[in-house]
Amino acid sequence: MEFVKAFLVGGAICAVVQVVMDNTKLMPGRIMVLLVVIGSILGALGIYQPFSDWAGAGATVPLLGFGNSLWKGVLKSMGEDGFLGVFKGGFTASAVGISGALIFGYLGSIIFKPKMKS
Amino acid sequence: MEVNKKAYEAYVKEVTPVNKKFPNIIKAFLVGGIICTIGQICTTLIMNQGVEKDTASAWTTLILIAASVILTGLNIYPKITKFGGAGALVPITGFANSVVAPAVEFKSEGQVFGIGCKIFTIAGPVILYGILSSWILGVIAYVLKAFGIV
Numbered sequence: 024m025e026f027v028k029a030f031l032v033g034g035a036i037c038a039v040v041q042v043v044m045d046n047t048k049l050m051p052g053r054i055m056v057l058l059v060v061i062g063s064i065l066g067a068l069g070i071y072q073p074f075s076d077w078a079g080a081g082a083t084v085p086l087l088g089f090g091n092s093l094w095k096g097v098l099k100s101m102g103e104d105g106f107l108g109v110f111k112g113g114f115t116a117s118a119v120g121i122s123g124a125l126i127f128g129y130l131g132s133i134i135f136k137p138k139m140k141s
Numbered sequence: 142m143e144v145n146k147k148a149y150e151a152y153v154k155e156v157t158p159v160n161k162k163f164p165n166i167i168k169a170f171l172v173g174g175i176i177c178t179i180g181q182i183c184t185t186l187i188m189n190q191g192v193e194k195d196t197a198s199a200w201t202t203l204i205l206i207a208a209s210v211i212l213t214g215l216n217i218y219p220k221i222t223k224f225g226g227a228g229a230l231v232p233i234t235g236f237a238n239s240v241v242a243p244a245v246e247f248k249s250e251g252q253v254f255g256i257g258c259k260i261f262t263i264a265g266p267v268i269l270y271g272i273l274s275s276w277i278l279g280v281i282a283y284v285l286k287a288f289g290i291v
Contacts, residue, residue, distance in 0.1 A: 025181055025185065026178050026181050026182065026185075028181075029174075029177045029178050029180065029181035030174040030175070030177060030178040030181075031174065032177070033173050033174050033176065033177025033178070033180075033232070034169075034170035034171065034173045034174025034177070034228070035170065036173065036231060037169040037170060037172065037173025037174070037225075037227045037228040037230075037231045037232075038166045038167075038169050038170040038173070038227070038228075040169070040227040040230070040231050041165050041166050041168075041169035041170075041226050041227035041228065042166060043227075044226065044227055045165055045166075051230050051235070051239065051263070052239070052262075052263045052266060052267075054227070054230060054231075055230070055235070055236060055239065055263060055266075055267050056266050056267055056270045056271075058231060059267055059270065059271040059274070060270055060271065060274045063271065063274045063275040063278060064274065064278065066275075066278075067275075067278040067281075067282065079181050079184065080177050080178070080180035080181035080183075080184050080198075080201065081174075081177045081181070083180070083184075083198050083201070083202075084176060084177045084180040084181075084201070084202075084205065084232045084233055084234075085173070085177070085231045085232055085233075086231060086232070086233065086235070086236060086267075087231075088233075089233060089236070089271065090271060090274070090275070093271050093272065093274075093275035094275045094278060094279075096275070097275045097276065097278065097279035097282075098279070098282065101279055101282065101283060105283075106283055108279075109276055109279035109280055109283055110276065112275070112279065113271065113272045113275045113276060113279075114272065117268075117271065117272075119199045119202055119203060120199075120202050120203075120206070120233065120236075121264070121268060123202065123203045123206040123207070123237075124206050124210075124236060124237050124240040124241075124264060125240065125260060125264070127206055127207050127210040127237070127241070128210060128237065128240040128241040128244050128260050128264075129244065129256065129260065130210075131210040131211070131213065131214045131241040131244065131245060132241060132244035132245045132248050132256045132260070133248075134214060135213075135214030135215070135245050136245070137245055137246050137248065137249070138216045138219075138245075
């Protein structure tokens with residue numbers, strides 16, 4: 024059941040973004056920025072976390088979930104460190120994703136060769 | 142390549158009068174759905190080891206990023222993106238792809254100005270605006286809390 028939910032919810036989010044892309048010609052970079060920002064706003068409004076608890080990976084794998092986890096980090100650190108936590112939480116929560124992408128990305132750039140234009 | 146282009150044009154001509162946007166949506170749905178399902182399989186398998194949900198999600202993120210980097214290096218992910226559009230772009234794998242792809246592409250320009258700069262082509266804006274927006278929301282929440290509104 025959780026797999027079906029992940030498939031349907033994840034697929035639906037991607038389908039909606041596809042419609043937006045087809046109708047606005049937004050570049051992938053802008054789409055990604057928008058998704059993360061929207062995710063953190065939905066998180067702050069208290070909408071994304073319940074949705075994420077229900078949909079599982081269907082909500083955490085899309086970049087909206089990345090935005091939501093940024094917000095979750097800010098909220099958590101704020102509870103621990105007060106105002107300083109507002110500056111801490113985002114990076115703490117996104118550390119695995121960002122470090123993973125940068126480190127694996129760097130290793131990838133060392134290992135792999137640029138693709139030849141055929 | 143030229144043959145492919147002609148074949149593609151013929152294909153477009155054949156498909157356009159019906160509705161060319163419909164198949165895009167289906168493809169995005171399928172590809173995005175499959176990637177999220179793979180993510181759910183990872184999360185469930187890790188949680189079965191007695192790991193709590195947030196930690197399992199973090200491991201899943203790491204696994205998906207690693208997989209995406211390898212598939213990008215092997216030139217497979219660009220094909221998935223070409224087919225799936227937003228379905229390949231929206232998941233965290235699309236983000237990983239956008240980190241590693243320019244780093245590989247511009248490695249000949251050196252460690253600092255090649256890999257070092259280009260690795261942030263998409264990651265930079267995403268991190269900047271993600272951190273900024275969550276900070277702004279945090280400040281708002283902090284102020285609301287201070288005034289006892291929330």
